[in-house]
Amino acid sequence: MAIRIAFFDAKSYDRENFAKVNENFGFDIQYYKERLSLNTVSLTQGADAVCIFVNAECDARVIERMAGYGVKLIALRCAGFNNVDVQAAKQFGIRVVRVPAYSPHAVAEYAVTLMLALNRKVYRSVYRTREGNFRLGGLLGFDMYGKTVGLIGMGKIAKELVKILRGFGMNVLAYDLYPDEAFAKEHQVKIVSLDELYEQSDIISLHCPLTKETQFIINSDSITKMKYGVMIINTGRGKLIKTADLIDGLRSHQVGSAALDVYEEEANYFYEDRSDKMIDDDKLALLLMMPNVIVTSHQAFFTREAVHNIALTTLQNILDFSEGKELVNEVK
Template identity: 45%
Template sequence: MNVAFFSTKSYDKASFDPLLSNFGHEFTYFEAKLDRYSAILAKGHEAVCAFVNDHLDKVTLKKLKEEGVKLIALRCAGYNQVDLQEADRLGITVVRVPAYSPEAVAEHAMALILTLSRKTHKAYNRVRENNFSIEGLTGMNLHGKTIGVIGTGAIGAAFCKIALGFGCKVLAFDPFENQKLKELGVAYLSVDDLLKKAEIISMHCPLTPDTKHMINKDSLQLIKDGCMLINTSRGALIETKSVIRALKIGKIGYLGIDVYEQEENLFFQNRSEEILQDEQIARLMTFPNVLITGHQAFLTHEALYQIAKTTLENLNDFEQSHPLKNEVN
């Protein structure tokens, strides 16, 4: 198949190119984000390959259809960026990569926790300036802490196992309880009870109309004072303005995020020579107890290989009219 590949980065080419000869597809790489303005670049291609911040709304999908696109191959697990009803109406099939390396994201979430809890990011900067003082770097043990995990799919389950390995008490919420996790000692609670009891909360659920802004002004009233909040899932799970207020009054003691509600026009770009126009993320970066990474939790060699392999298999299945095990309906 001829595939238009959008939002291309160097690591995308490095992971896809070595596998292309085994699958027989032809890729055209575009650095541009896929949206209503760049959709014309898909002309002459049967499929597009899109990522988390590509914008596949009704207008974009209609233009893709006009250019002859039959398939949208998402190289990510999330699909909230796609208007699925419109894609279905237009007869455009959508496939995704439901699981690539759950451990990659789970380990990054734990890395955020460890960095915040032991202030290693501050120590790193001090030592580089020949400042070897440890004043103000007092941290906390993770052993014995209560961690609440919201969402126990593949990534959440991997994170639970890591947390258990640190000697933490693990609470969880998910509409579908994982029996194997329960056997390991994970206790399932309601969302409200989890928020009340957890000292650290880690978000691992998908973004849906029901989960959007589930961390908001009201739910933040339930958490323990000084609670640590971690989000490596989707930015809009958290209502940013409410989190900023909670940070200001000490309700949230630590915040670690790899995703951001308004990241679409910010992340995956070098903005070092620009003045940030996003006042909320600029405000977040002024807090000494906030750690932000730019949607890199997935970025490991192992995950990139699996993303490329599964995406190419999805393309093959569609081209050969095989059952689409990773179709999004």
């Protein structure tokens, strides 16, 4: 009997990619457009595994219900697992797997895209020229060459980003609890403390996981330690930044600009078309109005190669579980 998978938050591109890859696996996948939550957990009845994404609500109450329905595996089709109560899953005998490395190139390249677009005001220029306005006022940027970028986190994505930034002739600082000293030496990355990174960086880019220790790592205290006019890039998780404090920093010009591919309270907005509705999140609405802020829809991962790798690794994780093999991508 084929393994049955309850697939939540399914978009058209998810169905297309997973259906194609599943031709080689033969799983029974039931796609649901809803996100997993306490209100939708009943859809997991009869499923052996659930497949969820970044905005699923997978707390202890949801996990207990799923265990009662017979679910034995939570398969995240993303790298982060901060939205899953891993301890509760262990308590109720449900294993958790993820996709730790679908395409570090995709996210690294997107982080650079945001840096360049924000610095050179590309988004503002496009809007202007479409209206016949070819003035240069307000579009002044700076040379990336010779500037200092500080990376918080030094995992696979950050390492790919380092290679790109060094190609621009930039100085790279990095903070990580367990830094790869050999890589840093090879690519001329200076390992520093967090305070040193704040003080010396012209651009700060976030590439650390969301944990209790890193939640709101960018806040009013850390912002006051940064260079005046610093650029902040976040392609990681929204709650790495305390939004209210970022807004205050932008207002005071301590933060010169910010590009956010993720947002602290993104679940009700990202991946949905809300163009015909008023945005009732005041902080998000304010960020969208600021001329020195770019907000995109959690799309840094979104390349053909990445979505294929996500589908392939997710279904391989499920196959390994069904065959009793070692789960190399298990969250423990």
